[in-house]
Amino acid sequence: MIHRTLPILLALTAAASAQDGGQLYTTHCSACHAADGKGATGGQFPPLAGSPWVKGDPQRTIKLVLHGLTGPVEVAGRTYNLEMPPQGSVIPDDHLAAILTHVRASWENASSPVTADMVKVARAATADRKTPWTAPEILKLHPLPAVAPPIANLISSIYPGEWQDLPDFSKLKPINVEEEHDGLISITHADRNEQFGLVWEGEITAPKAGKFTFSLDADDCARVIVDGKKVAEVRGIGPLNGSRAKQGQIKLSAGRHPIRIEYVEFSGQEGIALAMKGPGIPGWRNLSDQPLPPERPSLMVTPTEERAVIYRNFLADTTPRAIGVGFPGGVNLAYSADNLAPELIWTGNFIDGGRHWIDRGQGNQPPAGEQVVKLSGSRALADTARFRGYKLDPAGNPTFSVQLGKQFVLDSWKPVGSEGSPAFLRTLTVNGQGSPVEFLISDKLPLKKAGDQDYELGDAIQLHAENAALESRDGKTYLKLAPGKPVTLTYRWK
8 A cells, every 4th residue: 555655645745846846936036037937027137937047057056046146147148237145044955946946847948856955065065155156157167058059050251341321232242251150240250340341141040930029239230131031220320229229020930041130330339239039039049249238128108998198209210290199909100290191000019118208218219019101201281381289089089280371181090990900090171261282191102093992002001082082193192182071091901
């Protein structure tokens, strides 16, 4: 009887130990590293999920928990500079072993258990230590596990030239080509520090199929191309400090994919930072030897279920006096009070206000959502027209007002789509006596007639016009508005 019950008791004991490890982790660790191991407060603390710091030799993490960590440390492509307090005096050996066993076996981690005897040995070996570890100190004793290079088969080509933006490198001849065996793009291999271009080509690996995000920053300009498609681009002359950083997304199948990075340095400081994240990659994976600048705090601005929300700070890809409106149902627009028309519409999330509302950062904030459509970039009405403000209905839907002589052009917007089929209803009205008013609908998207009152506006928008006919002229789309006769336009994403 004893022989039959012993395996059951051992299994129950092991299960209890694993459960205790999770509970102890919640008590001692989750405030900083989060219950899911991804770092608390939106990743402001180092993640443990998938981190190489908790893999391999367990003595590394045992000693860090016993004595703490100070100074900068890079985890998952991001540099943190926080103090990790020592826990050796408050967590006994068996509890610490249970916590680390839980961490090393959770969130896609799959490393061997930690025993109380391992902790006891580490505690005795470092009993004389009075200060926290630094990253270089602990890594000298216990290096991180070897990993495959971030970019396989990486080759760099250098081009001399005085460019202030990205040239067509395909028409240029490099003066030097090298293999980069560490798999990280780096400008340290250039034989100069001003007036040059670099092109790197290699292969990245997507661990799983899905949507991957690439983050790029540069001094001065750079471009990332994956599978032959441009994913992110930083144009012109400027610093590498996060203010010009760009992100782009692409869907990838599991496996290797060709990547090409183009870079230009004009003068002054130089540098490029590139990282990727996506399915199967915990946090950011650095693709450059220079890590990304610290991420700005995130504060997503969202409408309620009943009312739209307004954002009046600087928006990317429109004019300084832009007015952002996020509507219930996941549709959004940016109206230019300078050009008297909506210039951007998009779906999904509205805007991340962290740059302007938390740390008062400079620069323009791009839309936070998807399917961004650039409708126009020039004035919709004559130069004599003047913006006169906007009014909101009880649901927060705006009506923008523009004065043109003795006439007023009213431009009203509200969401009308259903889930999975986002759409806008736009109503244009001219009040006051006078001649019909010609209004610019788009100077960016070609117009194609699809029915009596139906059109295609570029590749992304289906447009339905009530009580009006659209006219295409010189690559622009116009609408004639007769006084007192409202026109409605329905914008629907394909």
